[in-house]
Amino acid sequence: MDVSVKNLRKEFDRYPALHDVSLDIRSGELIALLGPSGSGKTTLLRLIAGLEQPTLGSIHFGDEDASHKTVQERNIGFVFQHYALFRHMTVADNIAFGLTVRPRGERPPKAEIRRRVSELLEMVQLSGLEKRYPNQLSGGQRQRVALARAMAIEPRVLLLDEPFGALDAKVRKELRRWLREFHDRTGHTTVFVTHDQEEALELADRVVVMSQGKIEQVGSSDDVYDRPNSPFVFSFIGDSASVPVSIVDGSVRFRGDEIGVAAPEGDIVSGEATLFFRPQDVAVVTDPSAPALEGRVVTSRRLAGTRIADLDIGGADDPLHVEIEVPLDAQAANGTSIRFRPLRFKLFAK
Amino acid sequence: MAHKSSRRLRSPTTEAPAARYTLMALAFLFLTLFLLLPLVAVFIEAFRKGTAEFLAAFGDPDTLAAIRLTLLVAVIAVPLNLVFGVAAAWAIAKFEFKGKAFLTTLIDLPFSVSPVISGLVYVLLFGAGSVLGPWLKSHGIEILFAVPGIVLATIFVTFPFVARELIPLMQEQGTGDEEAALSLGASGWQTFWYVTLPNIKWGLLYGVLLCNARAMGEFGAVSVVSGHIRGLTNTMPLHVEILYNEYNFVAAFAVASLLAALALVTLIVKTALELHYGAEIAAGRKH
Numbered sequence: 001m002d003v004s005v006k007n008l009r010k011e012f013d014r015y016p017a018l019h020d021v022s023l024d025i026r027s028g029e030l031i032a033l034l035g036p037s038g039s040g041k042t043t044l045l046r047l048i049a050g051l052e053q054p055t056l057g058s059i060h061f062g063d064e065d066a067s068h069k070t071v072q073e074r075n076i077g078f079v080f081q082h083y084a085l086f087r088h089m090t091v092a093d094n095i096a097f098g099l100t101v102r103p104r105g106e107r108p109p110k111a112e113i114r115r116r117v118s119e120l121l122e123m124v125q126l127s128g129l130e131k132r133y134p135n136q137l138s139g140g141q142r143q144r145v146a147l148a149r150a151m152a153i154e155p156r157v158l159l160l161d162e163p164f165g166a167l168d169a170k171v172r173k174e175l176r177r178w179l180r181e182f183h184d185r186t187g188h189t190t191v192f193v194t195h196d197q198e199e200a201l202e203l204a205d206r207v208v209v210m211s212q213g214k215i216e217q218v219g220s221s222d223d224v225y226d227r228p229n230s231p232f233v234f235s236f237i238g239d240s241a242s243v244p245v246s247i248v249d250g251s252v253r254f255r256g257d258e259i260g261v262a263a264p265e266g267d268i269v270s271g272e273a274t275l276f277f278r279p280q281d282v283a284v285v286t287d288p289s290a291p292a293l294e295g296r297v298v299t300s301r302r303l304a305g306t307r308i309a310d311l312d313i314g315g316a317d318d319p320l321h322v323e324i325e326v327p328l329d330a331q332a333a334n335g336t337s338i339r340f341r342p343l344r345f346k347l348f349a350k
Numbered sequence: 351m352a353h354k355s356s357r358r359l360r361s362p363t364t365e366a367p368a369a370r371y372t373l374m375a376l377a378f379l380f381l382t383l384f385l386l387l388p389l390v391a392v393f394i395e396a397f398r399k400g401t402a403e404f405l406a407a408f409g410d411p412d413t414l415a416a417i418r419l420t421l422l423v424a425v426i427a428v429p430l431n432l433v434f435g436v437a438a439a440w441a442i443a444k445f446e447f448k449g450k451a452f453l454t455t456l457i458d459l460p461f462s463v464s465p466v467i468s469g470l471v472y473v474l475l476f477g478a479g480s481v482l483g484p485w486l487k488s489h490g491i492e493i494l495f496a497v498p499g500i501v502l503a504t505i506f507v508t509f510p511f512v513a514r515e516l517i518p519l520m521q522e523q524g525t526g527d528e529e530a531a532l533s534l535g536a537s538g539w540q541t542f543w544y545v546t547l548p549n550i551k552w553g554l555l556y557g558v559l560l561c562n563a564r565a566m567g568e569f570g571a572v573s574v575v576s577g578h579i580r581g582l583t584n585t586m587p588l589h590v591e592i593l594y595n596e597y598n599f600v601a602a603f604a605v606a607s608l609l610a611a612l613a614l615v616t617l618i619v620k621t622a623l624e625l626h627y628g629a630e631i632a633a634g635r636k637h
Contacts, residue, residue, distance in 0.1 A: 051529055072535045084530035088548040098534035101544070153534055 001062055001156040001189050002027050003048060008057035010043055017043045018213045020057070025157075025191060030183045032200035033193045035210035036236070041193045042161055044210070048191065049159050050074045061156060077150030077188075081162040083142045085134040091145050092117050092130035098153035120148040123182075140171040151186070160192035164199060176203055197237050201225065209233050231348045234276040241322035243275045243293070243313070245347070252347070254313070260291035260341045272350040277342035279308060280325045285339040292339040295322065300332040311338060392610050395603035407604035415581040416589035416605070419497070423572075423585060424565045427504040431561050435512025436554070440546075442513075443520030444528070457513050460506055468506050469574025472499055495577030500585065503571040508561045515557030516550055523549055556623050563616040567609055 003025040010018040018040045025031055033041040046052045048059060050071035058067040066074055085094050093100075095117045099108055108116070121127050124144040134142055143163065150158060163179065164172040180203055183190050194200050200207045201221040209216045209224055209232075217224055217233045228234040235242060245252050245259075247270050252261040254275075263269065285292035295311030298321065306325050309332045314320030324340055326332050364370070397404050407413060441447070442454055460468060476493040477483050486493060493499045527549060531541040547554075569587040576583045584592065586605055593602035 049533060051533070071529075071532050072537070075535070076533060078530070078533040080526055080530055082526060084526040086527060086530075086545055086548075097531070097536070097544075101531075101534065101536040101540045149530075149534065 003157055004060045006058045008047060009055045010047060011055045016213055021215055023208060025189060027189055028187050030190045030205045032204035032207045033210060034197060034200040034207050036195060039210040040213040041210050045159050045161055045191060045193050049076050049078050075156050077155030077158045079146045079150050079160040079163055081165055083146040085142055085146060087134050091132050094145060095120055095149045095152050116152060120152055124148045139167045140175055158188045158190040162194060163192055231274060234346060239279050240276050245275045246272055254293060258291040259293045263347055268347055268349050273347045275345055275347055277345040279323050281344040282324045282340045282342050284326060285341050292341045294337060294339045297332050297334050297336050297338060307332060389610055392603055392606050395599060396607040399600050403600050404604050407601035412581045413589060413605060416584045416586050420566050420586040423501055423504050424562055426501050427508060427565045428558060428562050430505055431508055431512055432558055435516060435557060438513045439516035439520055442517050444525055457510050460509050465507055465570030466574055469503050469571035472503055472575050494575055495583060499575035500572050503575045504565050504568055507568050507571045508564045511561035512557035515553050519550055519553040552623060559616055559620055563613060566612055
């Protein structure tokens with residue numbers, strides 16, 4: 001089921017949580033809404049579900065305008081951050097809930113409901129736990145019960161709010177992979193909210209990066225990591241360094257000096273800009289006469305297979321810290337000087 | 351360093367034994383003097399002239415009428431306050447609206463106002479000298495000095511119990527479970543019945559129990575609106591007073607012992623509920 005959101009705006013007590021957001025979600029896609037807290041990602045998810053009503057704009061499920069439909073009529077599967085399992089019901093009753101509350105005419109017979117429940121439990125690999133209560137399950141099991149419960153109503157779209165937020169790191173990784181397989185098997189259009197970029201980049205077909213109630217960029221993991229389209233996306237996803245520069249005739253200068261970097265053709269020709277690059281996309285320059293950025297090592301630390309040096313490239317009067325990756329055998333003692341040049345970078349006009 | 355002393359081993363929040371025992375003794379002494387002794391006295395006085403006299407007190411038709419009236423008032427007032435209490439707690443805990451703070455204060459009003467004033471309010475509202483009085487009289491509706499007045503005063507006085515018990519509980523539980531039920535296609539009524547109500551059942555029972563105890567025991571407000579008509583508008587507490595004033599001590603204390611027994615049963619059930627309800631809340635907090 002395609003879902004499209006058009007010019008959505010949501011205000012809480014006149015404070016806008018979403019400004020004019022538009023997004024097309026393709027049928028069968030696994031999409032991540034990624035952003036820091038307060039970016040409006042959960043609001044967007046709840047608007048799609050019908051748990052909130054938009055101030056302006058519309059939501060379409062396929063060709064149908066769902067904007068004025070209630071949450072019950074939208075037929076969505078929603079998995080809540082803390083699962084919201086019904087604590088006084090067994091696992092089986094929780095999963096069957098969406099079927100048992102149907103009006104008599106549409107409700108499947110009891111035996112059919114029981115069959116569906118055991119099918120769903122098998123699908124989430126929890127067969128045999130029918131009679132347990134939610135507080136007798138581990139976090140990961142609760143998560144999967146919540147998912148089975150949402151799937152029981154055969155939803156048109158599956159919406160997950162921070163699906164792994166309340167789990168420990170190891171279980172989170174396992175469940176992440178499991179959810180990806182689950183999605184590939186069932187083929188449901190799925191939208192999940194996360195503030196964890198690693199989760200979004202690993203799991204999603206497309207990532208929607210949000211900030212301050214706006215969509216910053218929509219694209220594949222490669223798009224948002226390798227080709228960030230805004231300073232926010234560049235600094236939010238992955239590690240990065242930013243340096244204020246000026247561009248004169250296509251040549252990038254830091255505090256007046258050339259640094260051996262040229263603005264790409266068709267990019268900014270002259271003016272003030274910010275230079276972004278990732279710590280690993282630099283080359284150490286050994287030729288003392290070649291133009292480069294130069295910094296004094298403040299600290300350096302070993303990080304798994306690499307060494308990260310924290311450099312001050314501004315000097316004592318106006319320090320500016322950047323982190324770069326240096327070869328493991330590089331001289332990176334504190335106080336020594338390192339000259340380097342970004343190999344891959346992006347310039348954003350100020 | 352082998353520098354150990356018993357002072358060091360004590361937990362930082364524990365006082366010296368002398369201080370502890372003094373505090374405990376004081377608390378027990380106080381409770382015995384002011385709570386336990388009077389309660390025991392009620393039963394001693396009731397049985398002073400033997401079991402036969404005690405039972406004879408309940409043969410009096412006026413006493414039986416008082417017991418019946420008390421039960422009738424509780425049977426009307428408690429269910430109504432259960433419904434009002436759940437509705438008010440629901441509104442306050444789950445919705446945002448203007449005047450919410452005002453409503454919360456209003457719920458506490460019966461606790462902060464003297465019961466006598468609560469009764470007087472109804473006298474002013476429905477009495478002969480009021481605006482409504484003549485109209486009611488011309489239509490043959492009796493409220494004051496009749497059962498309806500007693501029921502109204504009791505409802506007023508016992509209103510906060512259920513609501514006060516439920517508001518913090520429902521606020522803590524939030525609206526997550528309800529949203530989940532709605533997203534699964536449940537109607538508002540189904541959501542209330544299958545999700546909200548089971549989540550609050552212990553708190554609700556606890557509130558109803560306290561509400562009932564007060565409804566049966568209320569004196570001040572009921573006294574003002576009752577008119578003290580024997581066999582007609584006397585509830586048990588009012589009847590105790592009348593018997594006592596007539597120097598019929600055995601009968602007075604016999605009826606009083608019934609009320610005291612009600613209080614004891616309430617206390618026992620409440621404690622049992624707390625044990626259960628405490629575990630339930632802890633289970634609820636786990637996820």
